[in-house]
Amino acid sequence: MELIQYALDNIDLLATRTLEHIALVGVAVGIATLTGVPIGIAITKNERLAQAVLYAASIIVTIPSIALFGIMIPVLSLIGQGIGYLPAVIAVLLYSQLPIIRNTYTAINNVDPALREAARGIGMSPNQRLRMVEIPLAVPVIMAGVRTAVVLNIGVMAIAAYIGAGGLGTFISRGISQSDPRQLIVGAVAVSLLAIIVDYTLLYAQKRLTPRGMKLDASTA
Amino acid sequence: MIQLDNLTKVFDTPKGAVVAADHISMTVPSGEICILLGPSGCGKTTTLKMINRIVKPTSGKVFINGEDTTALDTQDLRRNIGYVIQQIGLFPNMTIEENITVVPKLLGWDKARYRERARELMAMISMEPDAFLKRFPSELSGGQQQRIGVARALAADPPVMLMDEPFGAIDPINRAVIQDEFLKMQQELKKTIMFVSHDIDEAIKMGDRVAIFREGKLVQHSSPDDLLAAPKNAFVESFLGEDRALKRLNLVKVEEVVSDEIATVSPGDTLETALARIDDYGYQNAILMVNDQRQPVGLITRAKARTTKGYCRDHFENVPATVTLEDDLRKVASLMFSQDATWLPCVDDEGRVCGQITQRAMTHHLGSRFRAREAATRNPDSAVKE
Numbered sequence: 001m002e003l004i005q006y007a008l009d010n011i012d013l014l015a016t017r018t019l020e021h022i023a024l025v026g027v028a029v030g031i032a033t034l035t036g037v038p039i040g041i042a043i044t045k046n047e048r049l050a051q052a053v054l055y056a057a058s059i060i061v062t063i064p065s066i067a068l069f070g071i072m073i074p075v076l077s078l079i080g081q082g083i084g085y086l087p088a089v090i091a092v093l094l095y096s097q098l099p100i101i102r103n104t105y106t107a108i109n110n111v112d113p114a115l116r117e118a119a120r121g122i123g124m125s126p127n128q129r130l131r132m133v134e135i136p137l138a139v140p141v142i143m144a145g146v147r148t149a150v151v152l153n154i155g156v157m158a159i160a161a162y163i164g165a166g167g168l169g170t171f172i173s174r175g176i177s178q179s180d181p182r183q184l185i186v187g188a189v190a191v192s193l194l195a196i197i198v199d200y201t202l203l204y205a206q207k208r209l210t211p212r213g214m215k216l217d218a219s220t221a
Numbered sequence: 222m223i224q225l226d227n228l229t230k231v232f233d234t235p236k237g238a239v240v241a242a243d244h245i246s247m248t249v250p251s252g253e254i255c256i257l258l259g260p261s262g263c264g265k266t267t268t269l270k271m272i273n274r275i276v277k278p279t280s281g282k283v284f285i286n287g288e289d290t291t292a293l294d295t296q297d298l299r300r301n302i303g304y305v306i307q308q309i310g311l312f313p314n315m316t317i318e319e320n321i322t323v324v325p326k327l328l329g330w331d332k333a334r335y336r337e338r339a340r341e342l343m344a345m346i347s348m349e350p351d352a353f354l355k356r357f358p359s360e361l362s363g364g365q366q367q368r369i370g371v372a373r374a375l376a377a378d379p380p381v382m383l384m385d386e387p388f389g390a391i392d393p394i395n396r397a398v399i400q401d402e403f404l405k406m407q408q409e410l411k412k413t414i415m416f417v418s419h420d421i422d423e424a425i426k427m428g429d430r431v432a433i434f435r436e437g438k439l440v441q442h443s444s445p446d447d448l449l450a451a452p453k454n455a456f457v458e459s460f461l462g463e464d465r466a467l468k469r470l471n472l473v474k475v476e477e478v479v480s481d482e483i484a485t486v487s488p489g490d491t492l493e494t495a496l497a498r499i500d501d502y503g504y505q506n507a508i509l510m511v512n513d514q515r516q517p518v519g520l521i522t523r524a525k526a527r528t529t530k531g532y533c534r535d536h537f538e539n540v541p542a543t544v545t546l547e548d549d550l551r552k553v554a555s556l557m558f559s560q561d562a563t564w565l566p567c568v569d570d571e572g573r574v575c576g577q578i579t580q581r582a583m584t585h586h587l588g589s590r591f592r593a594r595e596a597a598t599r600n601p602d603s604a605v606k607e
Contacts (some may be wrong), residue, residue, distance in 0.1 A: 029599070118310025121275055121383075122324050123300035131321075136314040211314030213357030 006182040014186070018194060021167035027159050028089040029149050032096030037142060039097075041130065042105025048104060058096035064093060065156045069163045080176075088157060088165035095156055096149035103145025107138030136211050143206035147199060154195040158187070168194065223249040223381055223413055228281035230267050235312065239259040241267040243437040244281070249430070251286070251380075252411035255442075256424040259434035260460070264509040265417050266424065268434070269383050273302045284379055300328055303374030303382035303412070307389045309366050311358035317369055318354040324377045335376075345406060364395035371403065375410070382477050384416045388423070400426060421461060425449070425468055446472050450590035453458055466587055470551035475544050478586045479567050485511045488534035496526035505514060510537050511565050515573040517543055517566050543568045546575070550583055 007014060043050035063071075072087040081087065111134050119129045161169025172185025175178065207215070230242040242264040249255040257265035270276040272283050274295050281288045282318045290298055311320050317340050325335035343350040346368040358366055359397055367387060380467050388396045402428065407414070418424050425445040426429045432442040441453040452458040461468070484502045486495045488510060499508045499521075508526075511518040519537025529536055541560035544553050544567050556565060557580060564579040 063481060102267030112308075112310075114310045115312060117275060118304070118306060118308075121273060121299060121304035121306065121310075121313075123296045123298075123327055124323075125296055128327070133312055133314070211313065213313045215360055 003182055003185055007186050010186075014190060017166065018190060019171055021154070021157055021169075021191075021194065023199075024085070024088055024160070024165060024167055025092060025150060026154050028092030028157075029096050029146065029153060031089075032093045032100055032149060035093075036097050036100030036145075037104050040142075041108055041135075043101070043105055044108045054102055054105065056100075057101055060094045061098045065095075065159045066162070068094070069160065073163070083163040083165075085165055087163055088160035088167075091160065092153040092156055095153055099145040099148040099152070100142070101145075103148075104138065104142050107141035108134050110141075111137050137214065140206055140210045140214070143202070143209055147202040147206065150202060151195050151199050154191060154198065155193040158191050169201045183215055222251045222284075222286050223255075223415060224284040224287075225272075226282040226284065227267070228268060228271055228283065229279050230264075230276060230281045231597050235516065240437045245439050247432060247439060247442050249413055249415060253429040254407065254414040254416055254427055255416060255432060256428035256429045257417045257432050257434060258419065258424045258460075259440075261419065262436075263434040264437040265286065265432075265434045266313075266385060267437075267548075269385055269415055269417050272381075272383055273299050273304060274470065288534075296327075299587060300324055300377065301381070303377075303379045305367075305370050305374045305382065305384040305387040307386040307572045309358075309363075309390070311366055311373070313358055315357075316354065317356055317358065317361070320358065320369060321373045321376050323373065328377055338376060342376060345375070346372050346403065357398060362395075365401060367399060370587050375412075380413060382412045382413060382414045386417050389418075391421075394596055396423075403427075407564070422468065422471075425471055425594050433460065434588065446590075466591065467554075469587055470554055470583075471549050473550045473586065474546065475548045475550065475553060475567055475578055476546040478550065478582050479546065479578050480577040480582060483509065483566065483574060483577040485509045485515075485574060486533050487511060488518070488532070488537075489532075490533050492526045492529055492531055492536060494535060495521045499523050499526060505563070507538075509540070509574065509577075510534075511574055514571075517574050518536065540566065543567070544578060550587075553578055554583065 001219055035076045039053065043053050068091050072081040072090060074081045076087050076090075108130075115133060115137070116129065119133045124132065157165070157167050158169035158172055161167055168187050168190045171183045171190065175182070175184025175187060225245050228245045229240070231546075232239045245268050247255075247262070257269060259265050265412075267276050268448060271278045271281075272285075272290075285302075302353050311317075311322070315323070318336070318427060321342055322335040322339050324339055330338070339354060340350045343353060348365065348368060353365075353369075356371070361369065366578055367390075371387065374384075388399055391399060400423065416427060418427070425595070428445055431445050431448050433440045433448070435456055441448060441457050443451075446469060448457070449461060449465045450471070452461055452465070458465070472558045484498050484504070486498060486508055495508055495510075505523070507520045507522045509517055510521055512518050517540045520540055521533050521537055525536050525538075527583075541562055542565055544556065544565050546567065546569065553565060557563070564577050566574050567576045567578055569575045
C-alpha cells in the first residue's frame with residue numbers, strides 16, 4: 001500500500017522519468033538501427049569481415065555497463081560531456097549493435113537460395129535484389145533484433161542514472177543511497193513494466209511490418 | 222536459336238579442379254525444345270546456367286539468335302531470357318501480379334501495359350486473373366505456383382527460355398497436366414527452350430531434341446526417336462532403360478502405322494458372306510461390321526460365322542475399342558493388352574472406319590529402326606563401342 005501511495009504521490013516525477021528513459025533508449029536504439037542494419041547487410045558480402053564485425057560486437061556486449069561508463073568519462077570529458085546524456089546514449093548505441101547487426105546478417109543470409117537465384121535469373125541487379133526481395137523478407141528478423149536491443153537497453157539505461165543521465169534509474173540509485181525501499185522498488189517495477197510494454201508494442205509493429213504474403217505462410221505452416 | 226560453342230566450366234574445389242562441363246557445343250534451332258538429360262552431376266544444369274551466367278563460364282561462348290552474348294550486360298541478358306527453376310522461387314512478399322510483372326517492371330514498361338500483360342499471361346496459363354492476381358504465392362498449390370513461375374518467365378516475351386527441372390517437384394498427375402498445357406502453349410509461342418530433366422519419359426514427351434550428358438560431356442544429341450532407336454553407346458543405352466523400345470510407343474502416332482486396307486461387312490450381309498470375307502482376307506478371328514456411315518457397330522467372329530446361319534445384324538458382338546489417327550501407339554498397345562486383341566479398327570474424326578492397326582504392324586514399325594542399326598553395326602565401328 002505504502003508503495004502504491006508513494007508512486008501516486010510522485011506520479012508526475014514518475015511520468016517525467018519514464019519519458020526520459022524512453023527518449024534515451026529510443027534515440028540510442030534508433031541511431032543503432034540506422035547504423036546496424038547497413039552494417040549487417042554490408043557484411044553479408046564478405047564472410048571474414050562478417051566474423052570480425054560480429055566478434056567485435058560480441059566483445060562490446062561483454063563489457064559491464066558501469067565499466068563502459070567509467071571508460072567514457074575521461075574520454076568524453078575532453079569535450080565536456082564526461083557524464084550525462086551523451087555517454088548514456090553512446091553506451092546503449094554500442095550495446096545495440098550486436099543484436100541488430102547479427103539479426104540483419106542472419107536474416108539476409110538466410111533468404112532462400114532459390115529466391116536469390118530466381119531474382120538473379122530474371123535480371124535483378126544486386127541492389128534491386130536487396131530492395132525488392134532480401135530486405136522485405138528480412139524485416140521480421142531485423143525487427144526482432146531491434147526488439148532485443150530495446151528491451152536489453154531499458155535495463156542498461158537504468159544504470160546510466162549513476163552518470164546523471166536521468167531516467168527511471170534515478171529512483172533506484174536514490175533508493176539505494178537514501179536506504180529508501182519505496183523508491184528502489186517503484187523504480188525497479190517501473191523499469192520492468194516499461195520493458196514488457198515496449199516489447200509488446202514492438203512485437204505488434206513487427207507483425208505490421210511483415211509482408212502479408214509471409215504472414216499467410218506462417219499461419220498455414 | 223541458342224548456340225553453344227565449346228562452353229566449359231571448371232570448378233576449383235579443395236580437392237582440385239573439377240570439370241563440370243567440358244567443351245559443350247550444340248545448337249538449339251528456333252522454336253524447338255531441347256532437353257538436357259543425364260544423371261545428377263553430369264553437367265546438364267551447369268551447362269544451362271552458363272547460358273544466363275548464373276554460373277560463369279570458364280571458357281567458350283553462347284550465341285542467342287546469332288548474337289554473341291559475351292559482350293552483353295549480365296542483367297540485360299537475363300531480362301531477355303525466361304528462367305524457370307525447380308524450386309519455383311516465387312517471391313513470397315509479392316502478390317501473384319507483382320511476381321509475374323517483375324521483369325516488365327525491370328524493363329521499364331508503363332503500368333497499364335504490364336497490368337494488361339499480367340491478365341494475358343493468366344489467361345495463357347488458364348488461371349482466372351480476378352481470382353488469383355491479388356493473392357500471394359503461399360495461398361496457391363504447388364502446381365499453380367509453377368504455372369505462375371512459367372508465366373513470370375514468359376512475362377516480357379523473351380525469345381529464349383531456360384527451364385531447370387521445372388516440373389520436378391510437382392506430383393505425377395499434375396505434372397502430366399502441366400506438361401501438356403506447356404506443350405500446347407509452346408505450339409503457339411514457339412520459344413527456343415533449353416530444359417533440364419533427369420526423367421527420360423519427360424524428355425521424350427517434351428523434347429524436339431534430347432542431349433544426353435555424362436561426366437561433363439555431351440554424349441549424344443538427337444531427336445527422341447533417334448535416341449531410342451539408335452543409342453550411341455552402352456551408357457546411353459543403359460540410361461534409356463531396357464524398355465526403350467516401348468518408350469518409342471509414345472512417339473509414334475497411329476497414322477504412321479495404320480493400314481487402310483480393311484474388309485468389313487454390313488448388317489444386311491449373311492454370315493456366309495462374312496465367313497467368306499474372313500477367309501479371303503486371311504483374318505484369324507473376326508471381321509468388322511459397319512453401318513451405312515461406315516461407323517463400326519459390331520464384330521462377327523469366325524466361330525459364329527462358321528457355325529450359324531443368318532444375317533450379321535443378328536449375330537454380332539460388341540467392338541472392344543477403336544483408336545483415332547492421332548492416338549499414340551502406347552495407348553493402342555494398352556487397349557490391345559486390356560482387350561486381348563491383335564488388331565483394332567481405326568476411325569477418323571467423324572467416327573468412320575478408315576483402317577486398322579495390328580500388333581504385327583506395330584512391332585514391324587518399331588523394329589525397323591533397330592534392324593537397320595544392327596545391319597550397320599555388323600561393320601564394326603569403333604565409335605559405337607565405348
